Amino acid sequence: MSKKEAFQQELDTKHDKYERLVKLSRDITIESKRTIFLLHRVTSVPDVEEVLAESEDKLDGVKLKIKLIALELIGEDLYQYHRAFTPGIQEYVEAVSFQHFIKERSLISLEQINKDLIFIEDKKNEEPEGLSSDSQDEKDKPVCFQVTPTDYLLGVADLTGELMRLCISSVGNGDIDTPFELSQFLRQVYDGFSYIGNTGPYEVSKKLYTLKQSLGKVEDACYALKVRGSEIPKHMLADVFSTRAALVESDEGIS
Amino acid sequence: MSVNEMFSGIQGFLSADQDVREDIRKVVQGLEQTAREILTVLQSVHQASGFKDNEPLMRVFVLSLSLSLSLSRFHEHWRFVLQRLAFLAAFVVYLESETLVTREEVTQILGIEVNREKGFHLDIEDYLSGVLTMASELSRLAVNSVTAGDYSRPLRISNFINELDSGFRLLNLKNDPLRKRYDGLKYDVKKIEEVVYDLSIRGLAREPGSGGEE
Numbered sequence: 001m002s003k004k005e006a007f008q009q010e011l012d013t014k015h016d017k018y019e020r021l022v023k024l025s026r027d028i029t030i031e032s033k034r035t036i037f038l039l040h041r042v043t044s045v046p047d048v049e050e051v052l053a054e055s056e057d058k059l060d061g062v063k064l065k066i067k068l069i070a071l072e073l074i075g076e077d078l079y080q081y082h083r084a085f086t087p088g089i090q091e092y093v094e095a096v097s098f099q100h101f102i103k104e105r106s107l108i109s110l111e112q113i114n115k116d117l118i119f120i121e122d123k124k125n126e127e128p129e130g131l132s133s134d135s136q137d138e139k140d141k142p143v144c145f146q147v148t149p150t151d152y153l154l155g156v157a158d159l160t161g162e163l164m165r166l167c168i169s170s171v172g173n174g175d176i177d178t179p180f181e182l183s184q185f186l187r188q189v190y191d192g193f194s195y196i197g198n199t200g201p202y203e204v205s206k207k208l209y210t211l212k213q214s215l216g217k218v219e220d221a222c223y224a225l226k227v228r229g230s231e232i233p234k235h236m237l238a239d240v241f242s243t244r245a246a247l248v249e250s251d252e253g254i255s
Numbered sequence: 256m257s258v259n260e261m262f263s264g265i266q267g268f269l270s271a272d273q274d275v276r277e278d279i280r281k282v283v284q285g286l287e288q289t290a291r292e293i294l295t296v297l298q299s300v301h302q303a304s305g306f307k308d309n310e311p312l313m314r315v316f317v318l319s320l321s322l323s324l325s326l327s328r329f330h331e332h333w334r335f336v337l338q339r340l341a342f343l344a345a346f347v348v349y350l351e352s353e354t355l356v357t358r359e360e361v362t363q364i365l366g367i368e369v370n371r372e373k374g375f376h377l378d379i380e381d382y383l384s385g386v387l388t389m390a391s392e393l394s395r396l397a398v399n400s401v402t403a404g405d406y407s408r409p410l411r412i413s414n415f416i417n418e419l420d421s422g423f424r425l426l427n428l429k430n431d432p433l434r435k436r437y438d439g440l441k442y443d444v445k446k447i448e449e450v451v452y453d454l455s456i457r458g459l460a461r462e463p464g465s466g467g468e469e
Contacts, residue, residue, distance in 0.1 A: 183402070184302065191298045197291045219301075219395065222402045227453045 017072060018084050024069050025088030031062045032088070032095035036162055039098050043169045048102075055099050062092055067119045070145040078146070086151055093147060093155025098162050105181065107189065110152045118144040150201055153193075157207035160189055164214035171221050179225060183218045190215050279332045286336045293343050300350060301399045334381060340365055341377065341385025346392060353411060355419065358382045380433050383423075387436045390416055394443035397450045406459045409450045420444050 035058045042048050069085050093113060100108035120142045147155075163182055170178040190211055198205045344364045348356040361377055362369050368376045393416060397409040420440055428434040453459075 180402070187298070187301055191295050194298070195291050195295050197287065199287075216395070219398050219402065223398045223450070226402050226404070227457065227459070 017076075018081060021069060021072055021081050021084035024065050024072075025085040028062050028065045028085075028088030029091040031058060031065070032091040035059055035062070035095040036098055039095075039102060040162075040166065040169065042102055043166065043173050043175065052099065052103060055095075059095060059099065062095070063117065063119075066092065066117055066145050067143060070117070070119065070143045073145075074143070078148075082148070089147055089151045090155040090158065093152055094158040094162065097156055097159045101159070101163065101185075105185070107156070107185075110147060110149060113147050113152065114144075117147065118142055150204070153196070153200060153204050154207060156189065157193065157204065157211055160186055160211050160214050164217055167218045167221055171225065176225060179218065179222050183215075183222045186211075186215050186218055275329065276332065279329055283333050283336050286333075286340065290336060290339045290343060293347075294339075297343065297346060297350075300396060302403075330378070334378075337377065337381045338384040338388070341382050342388035342392075343385075345386050345389040349389060349393070349415070353415065355386070355415070361385070380431075383426075383433055384436055386419070387423075387433075387440055390419060390440055390443045394446045397447050401450060401454070406454055409447065409454060413447045413451045416440075416444055416447055 035055050038051060038055050038058065042051050045051060066089070069088075073081065096113055096116070097108045100106070100112075163186060167179045167182040170182075193204070193208050193211055196204060197208075341361050344361045345356040347364075348354065348360060358377060358379070359369055361382060365377070368374045370376060393412050397412045400406075400408040423437055423440060426437075428437055
């Protein structure tokens with residue numbers, strides 16, 4: 001009888017923990033998505049810094065959630081619960097790398113992401129429910145969360161979709177340089193992914209196909225810009241005039 | 256007892272098969288890695304900075320398999336990588352000389368045989384598949400070379416792909432994977448035709464007979 005109860009308790013504890021992680025993951029996904037939407041506004045607002053600062057605040061909120069995950073996982077096997085929180089983490093990677101790209105125009109590294117997820121404790125925080133007892137001696141260590149390379153890859157793959165959208169919307173705003181910059185960057189990412197090819201997990205190869213499509217769209221946009229540069233609507237001529245002049249010159253040189 | 260013996264005989268046969276499969280898998284894995292490395296080098300052709308022809312692109316590949324086996328039984332295992340390698344060989348040859356690679360050239364580059372009797376060979380389907388993959392890659396290249404400001408390359412690609420298309424029309428294809436790949440070719444043709452159209456209507460193309468210049 002008592003044995004049966006012990007089993008029951010153990011199972012319930014595990015299920016509860018799993019459910020809590022799923023919930024956290026969902027919160028992280030939602031917040032990250034909102035951050036991404038916010039960041040998409042950089043093409044249309046004059047003050048980029050303001051948007052970046054706001055996204056920073058939002059991401060700090062997400063980091064706190066990830067810290068809760070890290071606390072849940074103290075003394076546990078990461079992969080045992082991996083499936084519960086992987087969607088959220090991927091979305092977080094996507095948001096963080098998107099923000100990083102807008103700031104630095106480069107790809108954030110896995111090390112950088114992991115470094116941002118080390119939480120130094122300044123005060124002993126309350127122990128969440130259902131934590132296993134052996135976490136007691138680990139409490140003094142800094143809490144940290146390690147993004148797995150697979151989650152990183154999948155997040156970056158999603159990032160390329162966002163960059164494609166950024167590219168298209170910046171075309172709409174008459175920004176001529178960004179699409180070319182983006183196509184170059186996306187090509188590099190695509191080359192990287194095709195280097196991994198099908199050695200990675202199944203999801204990675206699946207996303208490779210989407211990535212190829214995104215890259216195709218960006219390349220088509222660049223092509224249209226180059227070829228139809230002379231057909232840009234009048235009201236945009238002012239801000240693209242310098243680019244267009246260069247374009248016409250080079251056209252004349254060839255024909 | 257005799258039933259038991261029979262089954263243990265078959266078991267021996269099957270596990271020998273299993274071993275061969277394992278060996279093939281290892282070789283194929285290595286080949287896939289090499290193919291990816293070559294592709295990564297070749298991808299730089301799409302960048303505006305262009306393609307620097309300084310790499311010894313094709314190394315010699317030999318599938319070191321025991322040829323005593325009837326090999327086509329295991330064809331499934333290397334079909335993908337062989338098609339990929341045929342594509343790479345075709346792409347490299349096109350970039351170097353703008354001609355279509357022959358089946359013999361591919362086998363030479365890869366260090367394998369054309370005829371099945373002589374040893375490890377390149378199937379005609381695999382060769383054609385590789386060529387079709389190259390066609391898609393070229394349609395992408397046509398778009399990108401316009402972006403990079405090279406307006407003559409798309410015209411050359413257009414001629415090449417059109418020839419390729421009419422060549423494929425001569426084949427009687429069954430409803431098989433190759434046929435599906437071939438069906439994709441018309442989209443590549445369409446895309447390149449659009450590029451050529453865009454260029455000629457704006458007088459960017461210098462093609463004899465496309466008299467639409469301003």
